[in-house]
Amino acid sequence: MAVTLDMSAPAGLVSEKQARRSIRADRAFFLLTLGSATLVVVMLLGVMVSLVIGAWPALAKFGFSFIWTERWSPVKEIFGALAPIYGTLVTSAIAMAIGIPISFGIAIFLTEICPQGLRRPIGIAIELLAGIPSIIYGLWGFFILAPFLQTSVQPFLINTLGNVPVIGVLFGGAPYGIGLLTAGIVLAIMVLPFITSITRDVFLTVPVLLRESAYGMGMTTWEVVRNIVIPYSRVGLVGGIMLGLGRALGETMAVTFVIGNSHRISASLLSPSTTISAAIANEFTEATGQLYTSSLVALGLILFVITFAVLAAAKWLLIRTELK
Amino acid sequence: MASYSRRRATNIVALSLAGFATFIGLFFLAAILVTLIVYGAPAITPKIFLQNTPPPGSDGGLANAIFGSVAMTVIAIIVATPIGILAGTYLAEYSRGSKLGEAAKFINDILLSAPSIIIGLFIYTVMVVPFGHFSAWAGAASLGLIALPVINRTTQDMLGLVPNALREAAAALGAPRWKTMTHVIYRAAGSGILTGVLLAVARVTGETAPLLFTALNNQFWSTDLSRPIANLPVVIFQFAMSPYNDWQRLAWGGALIITAAILVLNVTARLLSNIGASK
Numbered sequence: 001m002a003v004t005l006d007m008s009a010p011a012g013l014v015s016e017k018q019a020r021r022s023i024r025a026d027r028a029f030f031l032l033t034l035g036s037a038t039l040v041v042v043m044l045l046g047v048m049v050s051l052v053i054g055a056w057p058a059l060a061k062f063g064f065s066f067i068w069t070e071r072w073s074p075v076k077e078i079f080g081a082l083a084p085i086y087g088t089l090v091t092s093a094i095a096m097a098i099g100i101p102i103s104f105g106i107a108i109f110l111t112e113i114c115p116q117g118l119r120r121p122i123g124i125a126i127e128l129l130a131g132i133p134s135i136i137y138g139l140w141g142f143f144i145l146a147p148f149l150q151t152s153v154q155p156f157l158i159n160t161l162g163n164v165p166v167i168g169v170l171f172g173g174a175p176y177g178i179g180l181l182t183a184g185i186v187l188a189i190m191v192l193p194f195i196t197s198i199t200r201d202v203f204l205t206v207p208v209l210l211r212e213s214a215y216g217m218g219m220t221t222w223e224v225v226r227n228i229v230i231p232y233s234r235v236g237l238v239g240g241i242m243l244g245l246g247r248a249l250g251e252t253m254a255v256t257f258v259i260g261n262s263h264r265i266s267a268s269l270l271s272p273s274t275t276i277s278a279a280i281a282n283e284f285t286e287a288t289g290q291l292y293t294s295s296l297v298a299l300g301l302i303l304f305v306i307t308f309a310v311l312a313a314a315k316w317l318l319i320r321t322e323l324k
Numbered sequence: 325m326a327s328y329s330r331r332r333a334t335n336i337v338a339l340s341l342a343g344f345a346t347f348i349g350l351f352f353l354a355a356i357l358v359t360l361i362v363y364g365a366p367a368i369t370p371k372i373f374l375q376n377t378p379p380p381g382s383d384g385g386l387a388n389a390i391f392g393s394v395a396m397t398v399i400a401i402i403v404a405t406p407i408g409i410l411a412g413t414y415l416a417e418y419s420r421g422s423k424l425g426e427a428a429k430f431i432n433d434i435l436l437s438a439p440s441i442i443i444g445l446f447i448y449t450v451m452v453v454p455f456g457h458f459s460a461w462a463g464a465a466s467l468g469l470i471a472l473p474v475i476n477r478t479t480q481d482m483l484g485l486v487p488n489a490l491r492e493a494a495a496a497l498g499a500p501r502w503k504t505m506t507h508v509i510y511r512a513a514g515s516g517i518l519t520g521v522l523l524a525v526a527r528v529t530g531e532t533a534p535l536l537f538t539a540l541n542n543q544f545w546s547t548d549l550s551r552p553i554a555n556l557p558v559v560i561f562q563f564a565m566s567p568y569n570d571w572q573r574l575a576w577g578g579a580l581i582i583t584a585a586i587l588v589l590n591v592t593a594r595l596l597s598n599i600g601a602s603k
Contacts, residue, residue, distance in 0.1 A: 022500045023500075025500065025502050025503075026500045026501050026502050028502075029501070029502030029505065029506075030418065030501075030502075032410055033410045033411065033413045033414035033417075033418060034414050034418070035410075036406075036407045036408075036409075036410035036411035036413075036414060037410075037411040037414040037415055037419070037425075037428050038428075039407060039411065040407075040411050040428065040431065040432050040435065040472060040473065040476060041427075041428050041431050043435065043469060043472070044431050044434065044435050044438075046446060046450070047438070047442060047443070047446040050445070050446050050449040050450060051442070051445065051446070053449070054445070054449055101345065102345045102348055102349060103345075104342075104345070105341055105342040105343075105344065105345025105346065106342070106345050106346045106349050108339075108342040108345075109339075109342040109343055109345065109346040110346070112339075112342075113339055113342060113343065114346075122346065122350070124594070125349075125350055125353055126346075126349050126350070126353070128353060128587065128590060129349070129352065129353050131526060131586050131587060131590045132356060132530075132583060132586070133529070133530020133531070133532070133557070133582060133583070133586060134530065134532065134533075135530060135532045135557050135560055135561060135579070135582075136356065136360065136530070136579050136582070136583055137356070138561075138564075139560065139564050139575065139576070139579050140355075140356050140359055140360075142564065143359075143363075143564075144355070144359055189352045192349055192352075196349070220331055220332060220334070220335035221335055221339060222334060222335040222338035222339060223331065223335070225338075226338075243437065246437050247437065249439070250437075250438070250439025250440075250441070250442070251439070252439065252440065252441045252532075252533035253532045253533055253557075253561065256561075257564075257565075277439060277441045277533070280441055280445070281441060281533055281536055284445075284448075284536065284537050285536065285537050285540070297445060297449075300441070300442055300445045303439060303441075303442065304438070304439075304442050307437075307438065307439055307442075308434060308438075311433070311434050311437050311438075312430075312434065315430060315433055315434070
C-alpha cells in the first residue's frame with residue numbers, strides 16, 4: 001500500500017527522510033482503517049460467541065426440545081421456546097400480509113402515477129415513517145390502535161369471520177385489543193417504509209426502453225407494471241420483502257407494548273401472545289437464576305439465527321440485482 | 325384477449341388501489357404525529373426540562389432522563405464516528421474487489437439490520453456481567469455499536485461517489501495516499517459523511533430495547549457514568565405502562581420530544597445531503 005511513493009518522490013524534490021516518513025504515515029493510516037474494518041467483523045463474531053456461551057446452560061439442559069416445548073414456567077424452571085417462536089412468526093406473517101400489498105401500491109403510485117412535483121414530498125413522508133422510533137409505535141399502538149381495534153374492529157371480526165368454518169378459529173375468543181393481530185398491524189406500518197423504498201428503487205432499474213416499448217404496444221399502465229416492471233424486478237422485490245421481514249422478526253419495543261406477553265399458543269389471532277424479542281425485553285432484568293437468564297439468551301440466539309438467515313438471503317438477492 | 329373497456333376498467337381499479345395504498349401510508353404518519361402532538365403538547369412545560377422524574381402520583385419532569393439520553397448518545401457517537409469512518413474508508417478505498425472486503429461489507433450490513441435487542445444482550449454479557457451492575461457506559465456502548473454500522477455504510481457510499489479523477493490528481497501531485505484521503509477525499513465527501521453521522525444519531529436516539537438491560541434506569545439525577553442512568557426511551561416505556569396519570573402524561577411529553585428531535589435530525593440530514601449533491 002506504500003506504492004504511491006514511486007510517484008510521490010521524484011529524486012531531488014523530496015528528501016529521503018521525508019519520503020520515509022511518508023511511507024510510515026501511509027502504512028499507519030492503512031493499518032488504522034484495516035483495524036477499524038476488522039473491529040466491525042469482530043463485533044459480529046463477538047455477538048455470536050457471547051450468545052452461544054450465554055445460551056449454553058439452557059441448551060445443555062433442554063437440548064433441541066427447547067425449540068418445540070411450549071411450557072414456560074420460571075417457578076419450576078422449565079423453559080420452552082415454542083410460544084415465542086410461534087408469536088414471532090405469526091406477527092411477522094401478518095405484518096407481511098398487510099405490509100407488502102400496501103408497499104407495492106405506494107411504490108407503483110410513486111413511480112407510475114404520481115405527478116413529478118409530488119414524488120419527492122410523498123416519498124420523503126413515507127421514509128419519515130422509518131425515522132419514528134419503535135417505542136413511539138408501541139405507545140401509539142397501545143393507547144390508540146388497540147382500544148380502537150377492541151371496540152370496533154375485533155367484535156366485527158368475531159361476529160363475521162369468527163362464524164366461518166375453518167378460518168373461524170383464527171378469529172375466535174374475546175376482543176382483548178392487544179394480541180397477535182394488533183402487533184402484526186403495528187409491524188406492518190413499521191416495515192412499510194423499508195419495503196416501499198426498495199421496491200421503488202428496483203422499479204426504477206427497469207430500463208426506460210422496455211417500459212416505453214410496452215406502452216408503445218398499447219398496454220395500460222397497470223399492464224406495464226404487471227407484465228413488464230414486476231417480472232423484470234422480481235429478484236429485487238423478493239430481496240426488499242426479506243429485508244422488511246428481517247425488521248419485523250427482530251422488532252422489539254413496538255411489539256412489547258401490544259402483544260400481551262403471554263407464553264401460550266392459541267389458535268385465535270386476537271389472543272395475547274409473546275414474541276422472542278418481547279419475552280427478552282419483558283423478562284430479562286427480572287429473571288432470577290442462571291437457567292432462566294440462559295433460556296432468554298437462548299431465545300436471543302434463535303432470533304439471531306433466524307434474522308441472520310433472512311437478512312443474508314435478502315442481501316444476496318439484492319446484490320444479484322446490483323442494487324445494494 | 326380481454327376487451328379494451330375491460331382492460332381500461334382493470335387499469336383504473338388497480339391504479340386507484342395504488343393511490344389508496346399511498347393514502348393509507350400517509351394516513352398512518354399523520355395519525356401518529358397528530359396523536360403525539362395532542363397528547364404530548366400539554367406536557368411540554370418548562371418543568372419537563374427542569375425537574376427530575378417524579379415518584380408515582382406526583383408532578384415532575386424528565387430532566388434527568390433527557391440528560392442521560394444526551395450523554396449516552398454523545399459518547400456513543402464520539403466513539404463510533406472515527407471507527408465507522410475509518411472502517412468505511414478501508415472498505416471503499418483499500419479493499420476494492422477483494423473477497424475479504426466483500427465479506428466485511430456483508431457483515432456490516434447484517435449488523436446494520438440486526439435486532440437491537442441482540443446488541444443489548446451482547447453488551448450485557450461483556451459489560452454488565454463482569455462489573456456486576458448496570459451502567460451508563462454499557463448503555464453508551466450498545467448505542468455506539470448500533471451507530472457504527474450506519475456510519476460505516478454511509479461512509480462507503482459517499483466515498484464511492486467521489487470521482488476517481490480527484491484521487492488521480494492528488495497522486496499526480498505527489499501526495500501520499502493518506503494525505504489524499506484526509507486532505508482531498510474526506511473534504512469532497514464531507515457533507516455526505518456528516519449526513520451519515522446525523523442519521524446515526526437519529527437512529528440511536530430512539531433506541532430502547534438495548535438500554536433496558538444496559539443503562540437500566542435511575543429515578544434520580546446522576547452524572548456518574550459507571551452507575552445506572554435515566555434515559556428517555558426507558559422512562560417512556562416504564563411510565564406509559566404504569567397506571568398513574570401523571571406518569572403517562574410525562575411519557576407522552578417525552579415521546580413528543582424524542583420524535584421531534586429525530587424528525588429535525590432527519591430533515592437536517594436530508595438538506596445537508598442535498599447541499600452536498602448540488603455542489
